[in-house]
Amino acid sequence: MNPPLPQEKTDGPMPEKTDAPMTIKPGERDRSLAAEVRSRSGTNFNCCFQCRSCGNGCPFIQAMDHPPNVLLRMVQYGMDREVLESETIWVCAGCHTCSSQCPMAIDLAGVMNTLRIMAMERGAAVAKPNILKFHEEVLGSLKRYGRAHKLGIMWRYKLKTRRWFSDMDTGLKMLAKRKLELRPSRVKAIKEIEDLFQHYWRKGK
Amino acid sequence: MSGRLELDFSYFPGCSMATTAAESNMSLMKAARILGLNLIELEDWNCCGSSSAQTMCADLGTAMAARNLSLAPPGRPLVAMCPRCLHYLRSVQARLKNDPETRRDLEERWGRPIPLGLEIVHFLEVLVRYAPGRLQQNVKRSLKGLKFVPYYGCTVFRPPSLAREKYYQGEMENVLAILGAQPIVGAYTHRCCGSFLSATDPELVTPLVNEIVDSAVLAEAHCLVTACAMCQLNLEIRCNSMVKLPVFHFSEVLALALGAQDYEGWFARHLVDPRPLLKELALVA
Numbered sequence: 001m002n003p004p005l006p007q008e009k010t011d012g013p014m015p016e017k018t019d020a021p022m023t024i025k026p027g028e029r030d031r032s033l034a035a036e037v038r039s040r041s042g043t044n045f046n047c048c049f050q051c052r053s054c055g056n057g058c059p060f061i062q063a064m065d066h067p068p069n070v071l072l073r074m075v076q077y078g079m080d081r082e083v084l085e086s087e088t089i090w091v092c093a094g095c096h097t098c099s100s101q102c103p104m105a106i107d108l109a110g111v112m113n114t115l116r117i118m119a120m121e122r123g124a125a126v127a128k129p130n131i132l133k134f135h136e137e138v139l140g141s142l143k144r145y146g147r148a149h150k151l152g153i154m155w156r157y158k159l160k161t162r163r164w165f166s167d168m169d170t171g172l173k174m175l176a177k178r179k180l181e182l183r184p185s186r187v188k189a190i191k192e193i194e195d196l197f198q199h200y201w202r203k204g205k
Numbered sequence: 206m207s208g209r210l211e212l213d214f215s216y217f218p219g220c221s222m223a224t225t226a227a228e229s230n231m232s233l234m235k236a237a238r239i240l241g242l243n244l245i246e247l248e249d250w251n252c253c254g255s256s257s258a259q260t261m262c263a264d265l266g267t268a269m270a271a272r273n274l275s276l277a278p279p280g281r282p283l284v285a286m287c288p289r290c291l292h293y294l295r296s297v298q299a300r301l302k303n304d305p306e307t308r309r310d311l312e313e314r315w316g317r318p319i320p321l322g323l324e325i326v327h328f329l330e331v332l333v334r335y336a337p338g339r340l341q342q343n344v345k346r347s348l349k350g351l352k353f354v355p356y357y358g359c360t361v362f363r364p365p366s367l368a369r370e371k372y373y374q375g376e377m378e379n380v381l382a383i384l385g386a387q388p389i390v391g392a393y394t395h396r397c398c399g400s401f402l403s404a405t406d407p408e409l410v411t412p413l414v415n416e417i418v419d420s421a422v423l424a425e426a427h428c429l430v431t432a433c434a435m436c437q438l439n440l441e442i443r444c445n446s447m448v449k450l451p452v453f454h455f456s457e458v459l460a461l462a463l464g465a466q467d468y469e470g471w472f473a474r475h476l477v478d479p480r481p482l483l484k485e486l487a488l489v490a
């Protein structure tokens with residue numbers, strides 16, 4: 001009845017960022033991570049029996065360093081750092097495939113969301129910096145206009161990540177079809193939005 | 206529109222529908238008008254918070270969505286078409302029911318109440334609840350011969366908070382079948398379109414989008430019809446399969462069947478031109 005060890009992975013070596021090998025010593029497990037994730041996500045994942053339905057269905061598993069089911073087990077083992085610095089939590093697009101396939105009705109997408117928020121709060125190293133930059137650019141646009149201005153977002157995103165030539169063709173095609181509007185649509189009472197950024201952005205952190 | 210009852214709704218367009226997917230928005234407004242559904246744009250709405258705000262700071266995401274609720278006049282339901290907007294507006298409303306402190310703080314900030322009883326519905330639900338008869342009466346251009354894959358994407362009824370509410374499974378088929386089109390089964394209808402990864406990691410998304418479109422080709426569909434404007438865009442721009450199919454937003458096909466004449470402007474904005482297909486089926490001149 002032993003659960004699969006968390007270091008069991010489908011492919012590739014362990015990410016280099018971990019100093020120590022990912023081994024678990026019985027009795028040294030810190031359960032506070034699991035308790036916090038459980039209460040903040042409102043999802044009880046104690047009943048996960050590692051059937052791997054979630055991992056099998058996840059469309060983005062190839063780009064993850066740990067499959068979703070393994071990540072969940074790592075949460076249960078209290079591996080804060082490995083979990084919060086994983087690529088998995090950032091690659092996860094929140095598509096809820098895992099949540100809808102789980103035979104135990106565990107909302108794994110909700111867990112992933114909680115983990116991303118915790119990673120930001122604790123200042124964990126972000127394993128997919130380009131995805132973080134993208135989210136930051138969207139937020140910048142929300143702060144300026146109250147709405148997402150996609151041309152501005154993509155422009156700044158490309159400026160920051162210097163991925164000029166990947167994808168240029170698509171950008172031009174979209175522009176030609178006027179799908180990237182030149183002028184942002186904006187909220188009139190922008191003061192209300194600025195005020196929200198001031199008071200709620202990482203409040204008390 | 207002789208003596209027919211007009212039904213009023215508040216309407217939340219959201220950022221995609223308002224800009225990149227303007228054709229979806231125009232066709233939605235058109236279709237609604239023909240059906241006597243009066244969609245009144247929410248005055249000075251802002252972004253629902255989107256995945257980005259909800260990820261980077263949950264409190265800010267809550268506040269962004271809540272501001273929209275505070276702008277909704279009482280007495281008429283708030284309608285969204287974008288599944289993600291619907292998801293965030295609804296889950297934030299649910300969150301605020303259990304968090305009176307945040308709610309009070311926001312209400313004082315704006316001097317406006319946040320209506321916790323406000324009904325937030327998807328446009329599909331409006332159609333099947335209020336307009337099935339009106340659909341039948343208003344078919345101007347039968348979609349006969351159009352074989353489509355109903356592509357719902359991942360959000361319309363998957364998030365557990367939405368799954369407990371109205372179940373939209375099959376509703377696109379129901380509506381478009383009333384209008385004469387033929388739903389095709391056997392293709393991927395709920396696989397994720399890639400969402401924001403389409404912007405950050407396109408090389409990851411292309412094979413997945415190809416699988417979705419290829420499955421529709423294999424099932425011998427003419428096109429895909431999406432419930433979400435972002436899905437529509439991702440399926441078009443990320444597909445590099447040999448055979449590309451036109452991808453419509455649901456509202457475009459709906460408005461077309463209801464006799465809209467201004468479709469040229471919408472279809473010219475598509476990256477996979479749907480006009481040859483529609484001409485072949487004699488749906489457009």
Ligand code: SF4
Nearest residue numbers: 048050051052054102
């Ligand atoms: S599908 Fe559910 S029970 Fe199965 S491994 Fe994933 S989380 Fe655990």
Ligand code: SF4
Nearest residue numbers: 058092093095096098
């Ligand atoms: S929600 Fe995240 S982990 Fe779950 S299937 Fe989708 S991408 Fe994978």
